[in-house]
Amino acid sequence: MGDIALRVRGLGKRYLIGASLDPQRMFVHTALDMIRDPFRRVMSVMRGDATFIDQKEFWALRDLNFEIKHGEVVGILGRNGAGKSTLLKILSRITAPTVGVAEIYGSIGALLEVGAAFHIELSARDNIYLHGAIYGRSKRETDRIFDEIIEFSELGEFVDTPVKKFSSGMYSRLAFSVAAHFSTDILVVDEVLATGDAKFVKKCLSKMQNVAMTGRTVLFVSHSIDSVRRLCTRGILLEHGRVVADGTATEIAEQYQSATDDKGESILPGPETIWTEKDAPKFPNRNVRLRAVRAIDDARTARNSYDVTESFCIEIEYEVIKPGPLLSAHLYFYDAAGALAFASLDNLDTPYAGRVQPAGIHRCRCRVPAHLLNEGIFSIEYTLCTNPTTDQYATAPGCLVLTITDARRPGGVRGDWSRDWFRCPVRPRLAWEFDQPFNA
Amino acid sequence: MSTSVENTIAPKDGPRSPVIEIRPPTGWRAPSIRELWAYREMVYFTIYRDVKTRYTQTMLGPLWAVLQPLITMVIYSVIFGMFARMPSDGIPYPLFVYAALVPWTFLSTGLNTAIGSLHGNFTIITKIYFPRIVLPVQAVLGGIVDLALSLVILLGIAAWYQQPLTPRLLLLPLFLIPGVLAVAGLGLFLSAMSVQFRDVRYIAPHLTVMWMYASPILYPRSVMPAAVREWAALNPVCTVVEGCRWAFHAGEIAPWPWLAGSIGVSVGLFVLGGAVFRRLESNLVDVL
Numbered sequence: 001m002g003d004i005a006l007r008v009r010g011l012g013k014r015y016l017i018g019a020s021l022d023p024q025r026m027f028v029h030t031a032l033d034m035i036r037d038p039f040r041r042v043m044s045v046m047r048g049d050a051t052f053i054d055q056k057e058f059w060a061l062r063d064l065n066f067e068i069k070h071g072e073v074v075g076i077l078g079r080n081g082a083g084k085s086t087l088l089k090i091l092s093r094i095t096a097p098t099v100g101v102a103e104i105y106g107s108i109g110a111l112l113e114v115g116a117a118f119h120i121e122l123s124a125r126d127n128i129y130l131h132g133a134i135y136g137r138s139k140r141e142t143d144r145i146f147d148e149i150i151e152f153s154e155l156g157e158f159v160d161t162p163v164k165k166f167s168s169g170m171y172s173r174l175a176f177s178v179a180a181h182f183s184t185d186i187l188v189v190d191e192v193l194a195t196g197d198a199k200f201v202k203k204c205l206s207k208m209q210n211v212a213m214t215g216r217t218v219l220f221v222s223h224s225i226d227s228v229r230r231l232c233t234r235g236i237l238l239e240h241g242r243v244v245a246d247g248t249a250t251e252i253a254e255q256y257q258s259a260t261d262d263k264g265e266s267i268l269p270g271p272e273t274i275w276t277e278k279d280a281p282k283f284p285n286r287n288v289r290l291r292a293v294r295a296i297d298d299a300r301t302a303r304n305s306y307d308v309t310e311s312f313c314i315e316i317e318y319e320v321i322k323p324g325p326l327l328s329a330h331l332y333f334y335d336a337a338g339a340l341a342f343a344s345l346d347n348l349d350t351p352y353a354g355r356v357q358p359a360g361i362h363r364c365r366c367r368v369p370a371h372l373l374n375e376g377i378f379s380i381e382y383t384l385c386t387n388p389t390t391d392q393y394a395t396a397p398g399c400l401v402l403t404i405t406d407a408r409r410p411g412g413v414r415g416d417w418s419r420d421w422f423r424c425p426v427r428p429r430l431a432w433e434f435d436q437p438f439n440a
Numbered sequence: 441m442s443t444s445v446e447n448t449i450a451p452k453d454g455p456r457s458p459v460i461e462i463r464p465p466t467g468w469r470a471p472s473i474r475e476l477w478a479y480r481e482m483v484y485f486t487i488y489r490d491v492k493t494r495y496t497q498t499m500l501g502p503l504w505a506v507l508q509p510l511i512t513m514v515i516y517s518v519i520f521g522m523f524a525r526m527p528s529d530g531i532p533y534p535l536f537v538y539a540a541l542v543p544w545t546f547l548s549t550g551l552n553t554a555i556g557s558l559h560g561n562f563t564i565i566t567k568i569y570f571p572r573i574v575l576p577v578q579a580v581l582g583g584i585v586d587l588a589l590s591l592v593i594l595l596g597i598a599a600w601y602q603q604p605l606t607p608r609l610l611l612l613p614l615f616l617i618p619g620v621l622a623v624a625g626l627g628l629f630l631s632a633m634s635v636q637f638r639d640v641r642y643i644a645p646h647l648t649v650m651w652m653y654a655s656p657i658l659y660p661r662s663v664m665p666a667a668v669r670e671w672a673a674l675n676p677v678c679t680v681v682e683g684c685r686w687a688f689h690a691g692e693i694a695p696w697p698w699l700a701g702s703i704g705v706s707v708g709l710f711v712l713g714g715a716v717f718r719r720l721e722s723n724l725v726d727v728l
Contacts, residue, residue: 007458015726089725090462091462092569093460093462093569094565094566094567094568094569094725095722095723095724095725095726096462096463096464096465096722096723097462097463097464098464099464100463100464101461101462101463102461102462103458103460103461103462104458104459104460104461104462105458105459106459107459108460109569110567110568110569117564117568119489119493121492121493121496122489122492122493126485126488126489126492129485130485130486130488130489132481133479133481133482133484133485133486134482134485134486134564134568134570135568135570136478136479136482136570137481138481139481
């Protein structure tokens, strides 16, 4: 076909971010505004540009221009906050741009979370029609592909069973089948947002590669340079809401890997985050602030890539400005799909019980053993809260992003298993006991 | 949504025009009936879903649809009919109040569901595109099956009190239209505003109560002070309620000019509410 599937001209999106979220102060301010000039206040809310006290504007996307041809599979790369997800949200019409135009030649749809619109009390049949209706398909259109969906998902006699009674395998077969059959000319895939089932996204993408690649245009957002390199023909690199590079997937992936930001730092999240006094997450009462978080190996070197056979530590630092109630440090490990893989608290092994933390800087390490994490990308959230009330807390989601690799070193959990390891967040070393001895 | 969907079929050899144009929202436009029509099956299927799942795991099931207004009717009949001896234009008070409660329960439930509809469907809104107007409209129409069941009971009560059942009953759906339009308009306006200002959700139940007492539901319009009696007929709910009673040969209906005025009010509410909604809908996700 070779003609244009998508044209973006001067696209921009502005957000207003509130610096002060003290609701009472905001209420007084808003109320005063209302009394002083009610008409203008209401109109500005209507226009969607009402500003609240201390609000700042922030351009998530600015002056984007590009064209995508039919059949291209385009990977969109960029670090957190570069505007990738905003771009996809605009293109899939979840939100509107502030300026500019996007022209789409064909139907467009997002491949998202498994069965986002499914209702568990409804049967598979009802869910398929409901899904079709939400995607704007008529009953007749759905009728046409209904049998195919059922056949493909191998549900057979369970067509009229409520999906809450399905096994997870049946459920995901149905969801996959629905997603594969209600396909659009242009498919938008946000691997980062597709929480819950990265395997599902992979399966859809490989199906697309095998079967329906002809004329299928795909926009693919991912943290994983590997998936972009493997699946895409072209790459677009975003930084601070602008396109900074556009080329083949391999070129862009390399550029992304080696790219640095304006301060000369790598644009991939580093193995260490240190907060200044100003930008540190702190308790609302300002008694405690986070200072730093880093991933360190046994030689105390900060790194953000580890082999599955390696052990490492997450080191956290915080400052108690005014001693108060008992504190509890939490670390949450999220997998690439955004699902919480596990969490860990500091309440077992520290001199914790019943003590008030004295003022000053505190540092502690949480050891992640070898053979725990599976290969993949993990995002770490560092939270500090009062315990047991949790009414004061400070949190830093995504403060570290770690890559766990599998170089197939000896002594790993995989043993002599030579095929790909299984897709799951963890790969623990578990003991197997045998009743009968092996006879040579 | 801010997007204008044009399903133009371009000439084969010429440059094709875009199927979807995504632009910033501009200007004020009336609610897009065309978009709503294009997604009518979504309205249908989501109502179907809600009806099918609403009373799961309740013992009495769909009976609740009928019981709710019936229980209210008994309470009001005892308090206002027996104790306070509220006049009811010469017809039995239970019939008088139930004929009004049936459409009012439908409308007020619809309004309250509509106001919460954007918050309630947050997960779908942030993931899938569809004209957002579908949600409040679906919420307003969602009680239609309950309404139908309650109307059957109303027929039974009317028969019990030996009211003649005449072809007037066929006009009943017509009387519901202004009510649905008015409630949809308010629902669109308030649901969009509730995203910006959560306060709306707290004040909404009070607005509903005020609206109920401002409408001749528990009392006939004839007991209102003369100064407001006629103007009250402009209230679309008044038209619905009186129309419903009139269809059952109970009470009176406002003269034609006032009916026309009330229809005008409801169309106005729908257009205004829809315009505000359309203005705000494309950025809902950013605020939600």
